[in-house]
Amino acid sequence: MRVSKNKILSFILLVLMLVIVGCSSETSKKTKENNNNEEGELRIALSVQPPSLDQPATSVAVARDLSRLIFETLVTVDSTYQVVPSLAESFSVSEEDSKRYIFHLRKGVKFHNGKEMTAEDAVASMNRWVEKSSATKGIFDGATFEAEDDYTVVLQLAKPSALTLDTMASTNMAAAIMPKEVIEAAGDKGVSEYIGTGPYKFAEWKQDQYIHFTKYDEYQSLDGKPDGLSGKKEALIKDIHFEIVKDATSRLVGLQTGAYDFAYTIQYDNYDQLKTDSNLYPVFDPYGQLLIYYNEKNGPASDVKMRQAINTALNIDEVMFPTFTDRDLYTLNSGYMSMNMKKWDSNAGSEFYNQNNPEKAKKILAEIDYDKEELKIMTTRDYPHFYNAAVIVQEQLSQLGMNVKLEVYDWPTIMDKQSTSGDWDLLVAGSAYVSTPPQLLYISSTFAGGINDSTTAEMLKSIVTSNSEEEATQLWDELQGYVWEEHVPVTILASYNTLYGASNNVEGVGIFAGPLFWNTKLVR
Numbered sequence: 001m002r003v004s005k006n007k008i009l010s011f012i013l014l015v016l017m018l019v020i021v022g023c024s025s026e027t028s029k030k031t032k033e034n035n036n037n038e039e040g041e042l043r044i045a046l047s048v049q050p051p052s053l054d055q056p057a058t059s060v061a062v063a064r065d066l067s068r069l070i071f072e073t074l075v076t077v078d079s080t081y082q083v084v085p086s087l088a089e090s091f092s093v094s095e096e097d098s099k100r101y102i103f104h105l106r107k108g109v110k111f112h113n114g115k116e117m118t119a120e121d122a123v124a125s126m127n128r129w130v131e132k133s134s135a136t137k138g139i140f141d142g143a144t145f146e147a148e149d150d151y152t153v154v155l156q157l158a159k160p161s162a163l164t165l166d167t168m169a170s171t172n173m174a175a176a177i178m179p180k181e182v183i184e185a186a187g188d189k190g191v192s193e194y195i196g197t198g199p200y201k202f203a204e205w206k207q208d209q210y211i212h213f214t215k216y217d218e219y220q221s222l223d224g225k226p227d228g229l230s231g232k233k234e235a236l237i238k239d240i241h242f243e244i245v246k247d248a249t250s251r252l253v254g255l256q257t258g259a260y261d262f263a264y265t266i267q268y269d270n271y272d273q274l275k276t277d278s279n280l281y282p283v284f285d286p287y288g289q290l291l292i293y294y295n296e297k298n299g300p301a302s303d304v305k306m307r308q309a310i311n312t313a314l315n316i317d318e319v320m321f322p323t324f325t326d327r328d329l330y331t332l333n334s335g336y337m338s339m340n341m342k343k344w345d346s347n348a349g350s351e352f353y354n355q356n357n358p359e360k361a362k363k364i365l366a367e368i369d370y371d372k373e374e375l376k377i378m379t380t381r382d383y384p385h386f387y388n389a390a391v392i393v394q395e396q397l398s399q400l401g402m403n404v405k406l407e408v409y410d411w412p413t414i415m416d417k418q419s420t421s422g423d424w425d426l427l428v429a430g431s432a433y434v435s436t437p438p439q440l441l442y443i444s445s446t447f448a449g450g451i452n453d454s455t456t457a458e459m460l461k462s463i464v465t466s467n468s469e470e471e472a473t474q475l476w477d478e479l480q481g482y483v484w485e486e487h488v489p490v491t492i493l494a495s496y497n498t499l500y501g502a503s504n505n506v507e508g509v510g511i512f513a514g515p516l517f518w519n520t521k522l523v524r
Contacts, residue, residue, distance in 0.1 A: 039215065039522075042239070043241050043243065043260045045243055045251040046211075046242045046243065049211075050063035050067075054191045056174065057133075061514060065515060069200040069240070070112070070196040071194075073174055073177060074126070076229040076230050077230065078227040078230045079512065080341075081228070081344075083165040085222075087117065087122070088105055089106045098157075102153075103154075104151060105151040110197070111178075115179055117197055118151065119149065121177060121180045122145070123145045123147045124183040126177075135436075136167060140167070143156065144156050161466070163438065163464060163466075163472065171513040171514075182195055199221070199233045211242045213240045214239050215238050221233045233518040235518060245260075248265065248266070251501075261505055262283075262502045267499075268324055268329060271326055280502065282501060283509060284329075285499075285500060287432060287497060288431050289495050290493040295422065300373050305364055305368045309362075311488055312352075312364060313397065319396070320332065323389045330495065330497065334352075334353035337437065339495065343469060348481035349483065352484040353484070353492065358400055370402070376405050376425045377406050378390075378428075379427070382411040383429075387408070387428075389493060390428035391406065419448040424449075428493075433513070437463055437476050444460075456479065463479070508520045
């Protein structure tokens, strides 16, 4: 007797539902008890466990999402990425040389251990951030933070940069303010206590099971409408439990059965299920870009003409739609920076994006006497959208007459091969948005597979040392145009969203470089 695939899948899902409901019975019991308290408990299914919550020392996205419940920064950004005060109530920069910044701290702000935040805490935190964060390199070299009095912090730069405040407000490896004694005890191993000023306190971490945060009753919020990472933050839910659920199907089934209120990283093929389930809704997080990275150091892609030919040939519409299956999940866009970053968003070089011109590409290949040399595309099934896009890119280049081989590895192997062996030509993978153009690793000579393109390097240096935002944005516009036309370290395929799922019981989840769970409430 032949059993249909749909029946088998239905049986598997039923078993998973029973397992998850059984495993979550204790959690559900606790939740019912908590619901007697209107603040309740938010249960979130995480796809991965963060390496730590030491915000300045890790670039992992999930660590960023969790740690900002605890930690805050001197300055932050609104929804258009304009820098605004946070733990500093105001700031100013010297007009004479643009190298001296003064930050006046808010008074009466208390850490989770009850100690009032002062300038000595901010100085210790900022000096450690300069040392730990990769985002500070080039801008904060030789910089010092000092306490002028209990509530005044002075930053002295060795050289001016229009990117100073943007970098201090970066969401990646953020400049978290912690008590001085926590910083001093950290050493090389990192902080051992997670104590900040944010709306939630760290409560417990049971490795490979869950991370628990609880409301900080003494939290002092900014006033004003929530806007990006600025404005009012309220802890409307008493407890937040992040449960480590690595299996994507289990996260979805747990959401459907009510075991979880919110789930990270729902697979794109399940988007229709979220849309059509009356008890759930999809949540989009503009993650970054899907790219083709080129090995500029070795192999056929080290010839810029080869990179230009590939970039010229591709029909990106026919790569992206089959990859994501719904246009809600991606946007065709030629900009290297996020469209939401108004100061950095640029359409320079857009004429070289999505050209879909195989005949022109063949002429470029003829110029370099391409003779069926093998081209290796690395990809992984660990991220299905990377793999699906790579398969279509391979098909399009094969139709062009190129000899293309797809090499499939797990993600750790790809990272190792890219950074050590150099035995690859193309890599289809994602890249998260960054706060400033110099943080784009793939236009840096230090990037694995990157080259020291002198024009790119000089223009990046000019952006870093520019004296004004206007000058920096103009220079970036010029550089993006040059990179698209002459350098081509990557081909941008599209901007895409990470897909999350939420129960209708949850309202007010914000999205800004990841989910925001302050100002979120339960309506069970």
